[in-house]
Amino acid sequence: MSGDPRKTAEGLTYLSGFGNEHSSQAVPGALPDGRNSPQRAPLGLYAEQLSGTAFTEPRACNRRSWLYRIRPSAAHPAFTRTENGTIRTAPFTEAVADPNRLRWDPLPExxxxxxxxxxxxxxxxxxxxxxxxxxAVHLYHANASMDRVFSDSDGELLIVPERGGLLxxxxxxxLYVEPAQVALIPRGVRFRVELIEDFARGYVCENYGAPFRLPDLGPIGANGLANARDFLAPVAAYEEVEDPxxxxxxxxxxxxxxxxxxxPLDVVAWHGNHVPYIYDLRRFNVLGTISYDHPDPSIFTVLTSPSDTPGLAGVDFVVFAPRWLVGEDTFRPPYFHRNVMSEYMGLVEGAYDAKTAGKGGFVPGGGSLHNMMSAHGPDRETFDRASAAELRPQKVDDGLAFMFETRWPLTLTPHAARAEHLQQRYDDVWQGLQRHFRPLH
Structure with missing residues (x-):
């Protein structure tokens, strides 16, 4: 690779009609004409289907891609076990679920x-x-590019960079992804991560359930939230490497x-809808009140993984992107609440409008966990400030936060529960909320 490695990810193809069929070829004539698996694939390639869902799932939910590659994936030796490091997977049984509100500083170097x-x-x-x-919620920190290839048979990976671009x-x-963007690697897709800078850090949501998709808009109508045309898939490229x-x-x-x-990254052409993609969170079309009251955070949903209960997601990916606040006689930061869903929140840049930033606060690279029915909301400093603020139109554009919201409580790994960067006095942010009740009679 020569020059700026990001240029290898230019000319991405648009995923207009999110989840629909798309195609790309690195060499003209590599895609078969009309047949997925002809007797002889073009250019001496092998035809192979990669299925991300069961064959018989409804057409609207079915995910699969045809790959035309130099060698079939079946041509490999046996796998052997290797160390898991700090990676863990559900079911999480090493600890019990914790009802306490928890917050972490960024991962150490x-x-x-x-x-x-x-x-x-x-x-x-x-x-x-x-x-x-x-x-599962993972974080990552890295200072070296991969010289190996990885795939996840357990689920798809939604990667949320906080520092440093990734190729x-x-x-x-x-695919080139940088902070304020996200990348999705579907279940089973092989990939290698190259660092663009000396250091990279961020978050990963590993989704074991139904593939992420755009949420239904219901009464919102045809437009709003994430637009399908803003999701970008890669253009076919292949590695012809004959080394170990x-x-x-x-x-x-x-x-x-x-x-x-x-x-194994030797795919010369492909077509289908089980494909990796990137999305720029700054393209999110934020909706909100233009009269009064505070809408629920579900209006900030970018992607959802539906469950067997309509409206109850296995996991939602929610972004708090730059937006205008104009509600009259309204407490504008997120309100105090308890939720049947469990919420892990991270911060990509700046500050979150319901939390105090700075040392010991909610900072980029850190995160908080509010498991189901744990009471949370703005800290005392934010509450005092917002309760007395003059309610003129206000642009919130000094931060980018996100949330993985899930139907079940999150159980911590032992190393997360005992981490040195776990904040020990998170509950203190709600101390000092005074009694203001004054009966009229």
């Missing part, structure tokens, strides 16, 4: 030579990866490794 995979650090999760239900070399082609390559597979919670005699 990684050891020299830590790549994306070695730098994955599991905070916790729920469900059961073997039953394809639930999710994701995938079977479908390269380590391939690591995450399967039922454990890491397995095999050494191939070639690069």
């Amino acid at each position: 990684p050891a020299p030579g830590t790549d994306f995979l070695a730098g994955l650090w599991t905070l916790g999760g729920n469900g059961d990866a073997t039953q394809r239900t639930g999710m 994701l070399h995938t079977e479908f082609g390269p 390559v380590e391939v690591v597979n995450k399967f039922c919670g454990n890491l397995w490794t095999a050494t191939y005699d070639h690069s």
Whole structure:
């Protein structure tokens, strides 16, 4: 690779009609004409289907792609177990779910030579990866590019960079993702992470359940929230490498490794809808009140993984993007509440409008967990300030926060529960909320 590596990810293809069929070829004539699996695939390639859902799932939910590659994926030696490091997978049974409100500072600096995979650090999760239900929250910190290839059989990976850009070399082609964007790697897709800068840090949601999709808009109508046309898929590119390559597979919670005699990123052409993509969170079309009162945070949903109960997501990805606040006679920061859903919140940049920033506060790279029915909301300083603020139109554009919201409580990993960067006095932010009640009679 020469020059700026980000240029290899330019010319992305639009995923207009999110979830619909798309295609790309690195060499003209590599895509078959009208047949998915002809007797002889073009250019001496092998035809292979990658199914992200069961064959018989409804057409609207079905995810699969056809790959036309130099060698089939079946051409590999046996996998053997390798160390999991700080990666853990549901079911999380090493600890009990904690009802307390919890907050962490950013991960400490990684050891020299830590790549994306070695730098994955599991905070916790729920469900059961073997039953394809639930999710896990991971963080990552890295200071080295990967010279190996990774795939996750347990779920899809939603990557949320907080510091440093990543060049994701995938079977479908390269994707460049930077802070304020997100990238999704579908279940089973192989990829390698190259660092653009000396250091990278961020968050990952591993979704074991139904693939993420755009939420239904209901009474909102046809427009709003994330637009399908703003999701970008890679353009086909392939590696013709005939040297040993380590391939690591995450399967039922454990890491397995095999050494191939070639690069598995050798797809010359593809078509389908089980594809990686990126999305720029600054493109999110925020909706909100233009009269009074505070709408629920569900209006900030970018992607949702539906469950077997309509309206109850296995996990939602929610972003608090720049927006105008104009509500009259309204407490504008997020209100005090208790929620049947469990919420992990992270911060990409700036400050969140319901929390005090700075040392010991809610800072970029950190995160908070409010499990189901735990009471939370603005801290005392924010409450006092917002209660007395002059309610003129206000632009909130000094921060970018997000939330992984899930139907079940998150159980922590032991290393997250005992982490040195776990804040020990998070409850103190609500101390000093005074009694103001004055009966009229």
